[in-house]
Amino acid sequence: MAGADLTVPGDVTERDDVQALLRSGFGPLTEACFLLLRVADVVAARAWLARVHVTSMADLDTKQETVLQVALTAAGMRALGTDPKVIDGFSAEFVAGMAGDAARSRRLGDVGPDAPEHWDWGWAEREPHALVMLYAQPGALAVFREEVVGSIGAGFDVLTSLETSDMKGHEPFGFLDGVSQPSIDWNGERAPGSAADLDYGNLIAAGEFVLGYRNEYGRLTERPIVDGAQDERAAALLPRAADRPNAYDSGRNGTYLVLRQLEQDVPGFWRTMSAAAPANPIPLAEAVVGRRLDGSPLVPLQPQRIPGVGEDAGDRVRNQFTYTRDPQGLACPIGAHVRRANPRNGDMAEGRTGLVGQLLCTLGFAADTDADRIAPSRFHRLLRRGREYGRLLSIREAQASVEHPPAGIHFLCLNANISRQFEFVQNAWLQGTTFGGLTGEADPLTGNRAPLMTGAATDEFSMPQGGGVAKRVAALPRFVTVRGGGYFFLPGVRALRYLAG
Known part of the structure; x- marks a missing residue:
């Protein structure tokens, strides 16, 4: 760089x-x-x-x-x-x-x-x-x-x-959790900003998480x-x-x-999924989350290795993928929670490495302009260390439950730059209603459902369909409520x- x-x-x-x-x-x-x-x-x-x-x-x-x-x-x-x-x-x-x-x-x-x-x-x-x-x-x-x-x-x-x-290993909604983490370059082996970063990579400079070391800009974060x-x-x-x-x-x-206590309305989540998809609520729930219940991705795995994805079979089957082959969100909706939390993109839209492709992206003439609206992932990664609390309910128990003891996640993440990492992800990607070219949609899982200052709603979730009008779920209720939080060093x-x- x-x-x-x-x-x-x-x-x-x-x-x-x-x-x-x-x-x-x-x-x-x-x-x-x-x-x-x-x-x-x-x-x-x-x-x-x-x-x-x-x-x-x-x-x-x-x-x-x-x-x-x-x-x-x-x-x-x-x-x-x-x-x-x-x-x-x-x-x-x-x-x-x-x-x-x-x-x-x-x-x-x-x-x-x-x-x-x-x-x-x-x-x-x-x-x-x-x-x-x-x-x-x-x-x-x-x-x-x-x-x-x-x-x-x-x-x-x-x-x-x-x-x-x-x-x-599961979170209260029932999905396998913690299946995707950045790999930290503890030995300083890669030079941030090289041509390799045009594509998505999961090996991130240590300085993105540990102060006093080179970050993804090749510099020291202020400390x-x-x-x-x-x-x-x-x-x-x-x-x-x-x-x-x-x-x-x-x-x-x-x-x-960063520590946030996030209480999850598990019965409310599964009742909402069941009301919108009575025959089988699981595919809709997986579309909202962006992964299957077992943690596997909704998009196909890619044959080429992604730097920083582990060699073990479990990591490969859950993380050897990007969204470049699913630009319209037909397999994994663009607004899905995990796609927002980590868009898995490189420095150029779809990782275009050719000179002409790079020039088209830079000038804004690329065919897929929506992909250009999402900042490169490597500057906004979080190292998550949270733990769940409460009791894990089965889907059947959740659907039948009216009230149950509080359950949720003590969300805990580590980052060297709160503004560029945690606050950016929370504001621009999760709460943002224009993520990836969307309109009127905040995160379907964690969104607060508060209307915009214009009065426009933020409680929809769209699932694009090939050659047809996108399916929409409107008037999503709140599934997650913040019970506490703080910034620590x-x-x-x-x-x-x-x-x-």
Whole structure:
């Protein structure tokens, strides 16, 4: 890419300084809970953060019975007495917070019943200062949690504990979940912006997820830098900044963590699918999601290998595909949830690599102009680490259920740039009503159904038909409600000690 600085480090070597969540979702550790904390005593809170053992990437070389990860909000850093100049070095989105202003809430779709004032946590005095994530082998979480809460002592109050459930790889609507993740280029093997990126690839620069390393622009993402001449503790604890002399990097080996509690109306979803398709609601539900219940894609697999797609058979049969052979959405509707979340496109529409094809795309004369309206996937990828909660219902149980205990996903993703990654995907692709040339359609699965400022509806879902008028499902009800959310910083181990003061 023109102007890219390839001297910026691309390989992540300080594995003992990177919290393990960046490397793994800890699948074998089927029990987990997320503790949301508020500072009760500054001195005690700092002392606990300074001594607590957080699992690093290097620790994953051996089997882990339990794992602990720690992240902080900007409000938490202020409560700990972190230097305001250090806090101001973080991204504006993180400093303001997910519920920090009405404009951000509108962009994220957090309006109406999803508005922060209706959340169970994440708003005003219910905004957490710290997030402690606990993972354990089956049967071991209760004792582990008791030990951790006891060690916190007087430092923090537990605002709430987000419990999780083991749904055997499925999410509450019944679909196999977590089947598509970006592969991180930990060794810095690829040069972002080369001709290979004209086509879709799943191998993404480490700097898209870990601060202090080369991102997909070949540069360092902005992060907090500390002047070593004015801060002796920074010089003693933090790594040197790769791009600034006499400066130390409190962002290096860290990342931003987005957490949203999304409650799913499982009975409502399956009743709606059944009403629209009484004979068999499953194909319609799969069209809405964009995958089959077993996680397989709705479009055919392609024979050529996609860089970054795993060699194992399970990954290939679920991820060896793009949408280039389905430009009209005949197999997988353009507005389907997973097609919006990752359009699987390259830097040029349909990955046109010929000189004439590239020129036509650049000038806007390509035959498939709708594909040009979707930004390249590689700049907007998210590393998802969420967990489900509640009880998994069968389709039959869901159709017959009137009320059931809350169920949903504690959506958790990691990204180095909240605005360009999470907020872009949420605003432009999921909530956006013009995605891929559509009109009047937000995400059929997660959309808030709020009308546009013009009064136009956003609650339709269209399924194109070959040679005919598209099938439409109108007046879709809300299936997902936001119950809480926040922006956190998951620091490197050294930066955690520094921020602890």
